[in-house]
Amino acid sequence: MTEDNLPTRRECGTMQVHRRLLDTDPSYARRLDRIEEQAFRAREGMMVLRPGCTRIPVVVHVVWKTTAQNISQAQIDSQIEVLNRDFRKRNPDVSGVPAAFSALAADGRLEFALATRDPQNNPHSGVIRVQTTRDSFGSDDAVKRAATGGSDAWPSDEYLNIWVCQLSGGLLGYAQFPGGPAATDGVVITHTGFGTTGSAATPFNLGRTTTHEIGHWLNLRHIWGDDGTGCSGSDFVDDTPNQGGPNYEVPTFPTISCSNGPNGDMFMNYMDYVDDRAMFMFTEGQVTRMHACLDGPRSAIGESISCSGLTPKIPIKEQPKDVIKDQIKEPPKDTFKDFPKDPPKDPPKDIPKDIPKDLPKDRPKDFIKDRPKDFGKDSPKDIPKDRPKDFIKDRPKDFGKDSPKDFGKDLPKDGPFDPGPKTVFEPPVDPKGAMEPPFQPPFVGTPVVNVPFGGAQGQQPGATPFVLGTSGSQDAAHQHAPDPQAGLLAHYATILQSYAGLYQRGQLDEQGLSAWQQAYEAWQQLGGQ
Template sequence: MKYLFTFLVLFVFNYVNYAQIIPEHNTEKCGSDIVHKWRLEHESGYAESYAKLQSYVNKFVAAHPDGFSPKAVITIPVVFHIVLSPTEHAGFLDSRCTENIGTLNTDFAGLSTHSMGDFPASLKANCDIQFCLATISPTGAATTGIERVDYNGPEWTAGDNGVKQSSGGGLDAWDPTSYLNIWVCNLTGSLLGYGTYPTVLDNFYGLVIDFTATGTTGALPPFDLGGTASHEIGHCFYLEHIWGDLGACSVDDGINDTPIQESSTSGNPTPPLLDACQTASPGIMFMNYMDYSDDIAYANFTPDQKTIIQALFASGGILEPLTNSIKCGIPLVADFIGNPSVPATVNIGGTVDFTDLTTGTPTAWEWTFTGAVTTTSSTQNPQNIQYSTLGLFPVKLKVTKPNFADSITKLAYIEVINPLDVNCDFIGAPTCIVAGDSVNFTDLSTNTPTTWKWKFNGGTPDTAIVKNPQNILYDTPGVYSVYLHASNLTSSDTLTKLGYITVMDPSEVPNANFMANLTNMQAGTSINFTNQSTGLYDSLQWYFSGAVPPSSTSNNPASITYNTVGDFNVTLILYSSTCNNDTLIKPLWIHVFDPADVGPVHADFHATTSRLIYVPGATVNYEDLSTGNITQWQWTFYGGTPPTSPAQSPQSIGYTIPNIYDVCLIVSNSLYSDTLCKTEYIVVSDNPWPNNSFCDTVTNILPTEHPLTFMHLTPKYWGYFPGHNGSLTKYYAEKVTNYTFSEVSGLIIPPVKCYSASPNNKVIFTIWDVDNQGLPGSVLGTKNVLINTFVPLIYKSVMFDTPVQVNGQFFVGYQLYYNTPYDTFVVYMSPNRPNPIDNHLYLKKNASSVWQTPTQFFQDTMQVNVSLAISVIGCLVGINVEEINMDSQISVYPNPTSDKINIELKDFVPSSFNCNLYDLTGRKIKIETFNTNTNFYEIDVSKFNNGIYLLEINVNNQRTVKKVSIIK
């Protein structure tokens, strides 16, 4: 029998293929700490590997304060290398190894029946680790998981790696990434075993145990219950001795749920066992496998010890490769299906057939059918399982084969119903919405219910009694359940769908967007993509048609190479487990050309962020929209930082000084170039604009072109130009170039003559886009106005019902009708201009006619180059701006005005009042305000230029902003 005693030993350590001498030391039951400390001092690289192991485990434990359990039990293939003399071999049967596998599985599953003393049973953890004897050798041949070699040399000492090498008289390790290696030999003195910490998975990793402490039958008491292997494998799984090895109450094993104890324990103490560190019950945890107690006393690994063990097998852990080993055979994964299919709905008295779908070839089956007439079965595919009780029932399947077992329970898998009773069911559409949206519900209950009671948690209304409730509004983000009780005269049923409706904050909705540093390039170019998506999503997927690689899951994919000439799509998909996914496809977005193919280019671009920005810190992103085989881009950002850029689509161009700025782009290749300047494209202000927009009026009439005019067409035609006339001119369109506006809200019309032959006769004011010939194209928006609402020589504003979206260039004008008797409607225009390039007016007789200039239309020798005197009311819609709305309490009139502005405060007397006027650049205009009455104020604007201004009114420390038009 081996006992603990002190002796001097010559310690041979063969990690580097030559003997090294360890100084004299105290020999213990376990030599793991001795080996570890020697390696720290003498083995190159070991300290660094151990520190890395410590750091990884500490981070894992900190990230899992409540412990960690894997998705499935981890089964580790084990090989026993038995290095004994022929006589010792004869007394050591293979069954000893099989027995030790059994004790290991009991100990690591937390199934030991040994007492925990005064400690709670919760400290006996199931480590979710099992062991099996390997059945497949490294060569792929069948094996018992046990190999032997005769050895007639001296007893082995702790750390003598000769036992782990055939060249040293022992046996070589099997691949440590696929097997746990256990060497069984005759160890010297009282040494029962030692294990190595998992710093590296090399051919020396594993444990060595004495043959007298292996297995149960024939092992020598008190170490005859397999506890030595459990103890040493604990070291292989990075567990320290429970007392910390230094013998003091200030030293610990670093584990929270193992009490500090002064020293190791021997024998089989009676609990509670107290020491200098633990002076009251429950005392020290001598029953822990990492103490030195007898096997009969061993009982537990703790939950925190389990977390450390599982850290090694988790993703990124050093023992993770062992989780994928199939050297004991293919693991079992239990599964099954019932017929009727999932979920199985069965009429009372009906039967279900079950089919085993387990992978890994089980050899035994244990079925449990709760609620069935036949409640168990051991056949692989049970048939005709009858259910005669109403209800919802689970089904369980446990499968086994040598070394493996698995089970699965499918809850609420069988629903037994009365076919004549109401069976409640419903659907909602959609079930994932943005706050403020609605859901429609449809009853799917069977057997004709006649009454319904709905409850909608979080919804408005929150109840309903109709069959199919519609437009249930959800205003607050969250996850909500829906309840339905349906009944008829003979039966009823209830269904609650928990967490059925998901309501998202608008800012959380996935919205895919992206940009690339190049979209127009020569073949062979590599480019980088930037994800500009917003909202919450779990993962993403890119697809790059025609590129290498063709896909990516990176947030910002780099070095995507296009070798093939063509135009290619780019797709970005955002995947959200919370709500809907979102997909953005930019069709034919990537243009790849042959470097030898040189042709004309056309410049175009737009801002992808707001063009109405506020300083400080305001930036704008630009996207190139140019066409052609372009090799160079040169941007100029007036007022921007940086002021220029050679990038295709520059991002984050900063602006710091309030003003309105131009942006220019020159694109070119070796033979061609093109330039586009968008004047007054960026509006920068340090003051907020009302209604989230910057607005202005523009006209093609020059300041010097007054007085305005029109033309009599007599004697050649009756009537007027531009208006009703004898040539039956029906359409008039004025070309406008303005890169500031994103939309047109209205027009200011200067009528000369306006006579309506009938009260219902009208003019249609129209906005067209520009076709590829520079002429009026598609209609963007219209507004019908009765002619008799106009007054000659008085300006009239015509506002569109919905602002019309425009993009830099567009046409404004009107369409006339030639009724009987004729109407007369004429609008002012500019005086005639000498240069045809200064003509902006186009006209035609009817819808099928061709647009012409006035000179072309009248086929006259006199050149007519003019512009309509219509003013466009345009806005640049920008970012959200918070402002206080006092419209109900403040009136500003007249608006438009020519000389003065009146401000009336309704129903209250102000304690404080002041106002400021700003022009379109945000510049403050000096004004004088006259208090004409307690609630009335007047501002003189007679000397100001035409245009739109912002009037800031501050009353009682509250602020509002009004747009004011000055027209003279």
């Protein structure tokens, strides 16, 4: 494609890829259902999302035939800089958001850095350059395979793969929604729409094509709901107005469609089709959806960082992927013992007073007064011996070895916690396995609180978050706490330990403190003292 026929209107191929996968991969739709279930729970406030920020390691595959396509390091760096502004609401043009929408503009709490280690843990620049004989590529994923003239993906659970090449047919870029094959996971950008210098060409020379496609990679839909120009589509986000099809170029505010006056379309949203200079915001609802994705199908990627400022590159694989995962493996012995007496402005109430002093080291002997004799191999040693006689009237003989799949089914309806007839609490043991059946709230009236970041071996049952597998076994075994109340108490105790560790490292913002408070209240409702 020459400069004479560069794209002049935004065209994204993500929905083409989505429909192709629906047609060719029967399991793709089932995986999407599970992802949407988790996104719905986040949208309805039924789960607490991770606090703080997340940094995602990026590998850029430059697939080129001409010198112009072999983009410079400066062009790549300019794109990373744009992402770190756009996903942190630090882009100067966010000031252009109309007053009617300004309260909805949100910090995505995401940062990006070129990887400094390859999958074998060798030093690397985070950039792969592959010379090809192909003139251009389409949305068929050929650029993602060395065998078809492209470059093979790095592991999608460790890196965000970005392919930069010459796309054909006026296509600016495309992404793969979470739930697709691991071997093709990532985003593809035409080289003239990547970064802000070099071959980047107007009107797509501000790096917003990559921002848009990474939004798709994090499960955001087009803002008009992909129903053509009708008014019945949905992007599954509450705070984006209903909109009758895409907007192009640089619209004038307000632009009215679907009876959405007086403010009209939110065309300045990154998920519309306007020119780069006309898009400059995500909404709070979109951020919630992205973080539901990061706590669900993409929970294996990235690392938890403070939101206090943009951070320098840190080699992946030389430090834990997430602080909580490492903390649970080697928990601080005196996490609650040394907890500050005077935490910042809005800390969880009464945590310094009421949390057991030595919870991480030795669970209090009276933490749960009664438990079954065969509590299970991995249960805490110091929980007293006898459980309430009528807590579960009829339990299976092998309850302590492999808990029943219908976790909570036999809880008495008149007991202190009635989970409802169909409630289960069944996260997978294998973080790369599929989730069967869907993760539902552990009991009525208390929000589902996930460990804010990642999972770890050795956690109590119930502490491992849902991780969708796009490769590997789909028959992951499931385990549950032999005693529902004891398992949930252990689950929330682990969460409280994790939040305390984040607090001591100064990594809890206001949202994190609120999540900590909810976890503590849930722990108290279960009988924790």
